[in-house]
Amino acid sequence: MLKKPLHDEYPAYYENYIGLVPDGELTDILNTQIQDMITLFSSVDETQANYRYAENKWTLKEVIGHIADTERIMSYRLLRIARGDQTPLSGYDDEQYVREASIHSRSLSDLLEELVAVRYSTVSLIKGLNENTWPRKGIANNGEITVRALANIIAGHELHHVKIIKEKYLKR
Numbered sequence: 001m002l003k004k005p006l007h008d009e010y011p012a013y014y015e016n017y018i019g020l021v022p023d024g025e026l027t028d029i030l031n032t033q034i035q036d037m038i039t040l041f042s043s044v045d046e047t048q049a050n051y052r053y054a055e056n057k058w059t060l061k062e063v064i065g066h067i068a069d070t071e072r073i074m075s076y077r078l079l080r081i082a083r084g085d086q087t088p089l090s091g092y093d094d095e096q097y098v099r100e101a102s103i104h105s106r107s108l109s110d111l112l113e114e115l116v117a118v119r120y121s122t123v124s125l126i127k128g129l130n131e132n133t134w135p136r137k138g139i140a141n142n143g144e145i146t147v148r149a150l151a152n153i154i155a156g157h158e159l160h161h162v163k164i165i166k167e168k169y170l171k172r
Helices: 012-020 026-041 060-082 094-100 108-127 147-169
Strands: 137-140 143-146
Touching: 012 147, 026 108, 026 147, 060 094, 060 108, 060 137, 060 143, 060 147, 143 147
Parallel strands: none
Antiparallel strands: 137 143
């Protein structure tokens, strides 16, 4: 079982995500999350998927695209740091990524299929790491971060958005 990262393993702004991750085997948590997402969206239609709960908020489809993009970026950071790459990694503008993704031209099922593929890729990457890799540190978005923290951020970021989805999008 991978223990949770210590507070000195990541910038403080990730605490919200890491704090949401339950104790347990991280790959099991990640696999359960994707099955829960499939179940959560099994009864959502395209009209609901294009719903935004307030002006200037993302649609449900945009949230799904954002989760997939962020997971890709965090997994890329995880890979680079896990492999010993000490090159500082840049941040990214999530609003720009959503704007440029052409999400509205895609179906909900297509976006979910992409999210599932991204998650399975992430799980495969994490399963291939050895225990000596987890505490490795690198720089991402101007902050020092460990491989262990990045893996937990991936899980916590998804949990953060699922909470918002349940509260703001599907509770109508």
